[in-house]
Amino acid sequence: MGKTKPTMRNIAKAAQVSPTTVWMVIHNKPGIAPETAQRIWATIANLGYKVKPTANGGHGESVGLLIEQNSVPVISDVFYGEIIRGFQTEAERLGYHVVLSMFDRTTGNADVLNRGLAQKVSGFVVANDGDITPEMVIQLESLSIPIVLVENHIDEQRLPCVLGDNFMAGYQVTRHLLNLGHRRIALLHGPTKYSSLVDRLRGCMAALAEASLLIPTEWMPKPVSGHPLKGYVQMKEILEQTEYPTAVIAISDKTAFGAMEAIREFGLKIPDDIAIASIDNTLESAYTRPPLTTVNIPKYEMGVLALQKLHRLIQGEDTIPVKTIVYSELIVRESCGAAIPQSGDEPTHSG
Amino acid sequence: MGKTKPTMRNIAKAAQVSPTTVWMVIHNKPGIAPETAQRIWATIANLGYKVKPTANGGHGESVGLLIEQNSVPVISDVFYGEIIRGFQTEAERLGYHVVLSMFDRTTGNADVLNRGLAQKVSGFVVANDGDITPEMVIQLESLSIPIVLVENHIDEQRLPCVLGDNFMAGYQVTRHLLNLGHRRIALLHGPTKYSSLVDRLRGCMAALAEASLLIPTEWMPKPVSGHPLKGYVQMKEILEQTEYPTAVIAISDKTAFGAMEAIREFGLKIPDDIAIASIDNTLESAYTRPPLTTVNIPKYEMGVLALQKLHRLIQGEDTIPVKTIVYSELIVRESCGAAIPQSGDEPTHSG
DNA sequence: GTACCCTCTTGTTTACTAAACAATTCTCAT
């Protein structure tokens, strides 16, 4: 440790490689033997070289993960948790740091932008939708760094996004119920600000329309916000009417959980009196009583794909914005039974 | 030209570069100065070196483009022509040869496979859908070379595919007509074997269902095959009834052309008596009388994306199969007018 | 003190290579 100033060229000399090789090691580019990399890292530590913190917080680049403030426990959330896990895993593989960033709906996105985070990050993924208005997206875009939406799309903006096949998911559950013979079907939908839930709803409606069915408005109650169990109030509303349906579609697993609670309280049996099916295939859905028939949305894969997409955008590839959609899959469990209820025009029971 | 045997090492010596460089030039890998490449190609020609024909027909790799036999003039076809143009352009950029291959529906795909084409090609794109049955796809997959579907998807098989946003396209036209006040809407759909047309149809139905509308079956005539003008017979069928709609949605531009012909023959004015809109935005659609309101499907971009996707699959990337969907856009022209027609029994607004 | 130009360093990129590797093909004693 003489008077050698810590610079790339000096490290190169000390480690007996070329400056290029040192650079490649620091930026972990491919094509370096592990042992060489090891030696160079050692030399770097030895000479006390500080990797210059330009546009990133350490070595490698960083990507931002923008999530809603109100979903703070989002990492433990069953749906987004899986997505984030996939995202993080893939980030590690490609040598990115993931910088988590909250999003406060009351202040808009000014918060995020002002913190100067945008300067430190090569690209953003916006996970969880709803409160990302087109105006905010325009603001974010004005930073001219790549953005990828996850489980959200704003068609007017033509942004690259990664989605579950929500339309098909809705179509698939609905088809399933129709195939079982159900005709009197209720639908518990969600707030229209979530584009993914809207897509699911449209899938349901398309399937029903193909069977020349329309859901009566009284069987499509508006979602209520505030209640902890999302589908509970909606389901109650349906059950209070004179006639109730033979099957219910819940727009998400969580909604289904609330609805099941309401059905049980009302003294009806699932699936004998009312069949229920939903979309998400969260872990819990396999452990309800009865286990919930639902549609799998490959959450982990979506996280992986979101990072891959962002990576390519950062590399300047993928100049055509597209929706990247992962395949969904119907998971038949017990909440819809198997037999065809002979409901026809007359309800099997009345209120 | 002494006794130098034409081998990579000899070429390298003659051109005063390393064998590696020669290899890179032949396989057109990036990172070679154009002048150097030029010099090496000259030397190759000079010494009469034959690039060994392993797994490809010349230098660089090849990709197959599989299209239906009956659409032989597909290259000049307005829809697929654009896709193929994008595909070919991108192929050239990435150094692939495109091998065109017909697909005879009568013999199944045995033809393609037996010709040994599969051995010469690193991957396939299946353009144009309809007659690709799941069984054939399984056969193709058994070759274990990458496949990308264009404007077709088979959800059970989870294949990578590139699609227009057909669902949204259908949704958008329908919304447009609904926004103009139309409630009495007919729909000219296509054969269900074309998944893209099915998606468009579902988009239409979803939009209508959101407005609590169902299309009466007599306004959704079955498509007839055989007639040169696709929508002509279907439209006639509708016009022969006692009541006719105020608007017609055609599932494709071609269908719309036929329908317009039928409407004119019947002595009705477009858009005053009947509005018409469709999906495709083929070149001709701008030059009909009146110009056709339609939804643009970015065809060229789809071709580019299909090749990029195939390229990545060949590289062993993109292990998660996804639907890649390009954004569609409503193109408002004159075939729907602008005013709200006061025809039919429905007022402009319902309370 | 500060504005300006020139040089020199620092990180970065491009274009290329040495050497090892794998798969044939060739050679030659048996």
Place this chain on the structure above:
DNA sequence: ATGAGAATTGTTTAGTAAACAAGAGGGTAC
């Protein structure tokens, strides 16, 4: 004719030399 070893092919990995861009420094003029 045959099978072991040697040689020759194309291919891949792990690098490097040299050019380049953008600051940083440093001297000089005002």
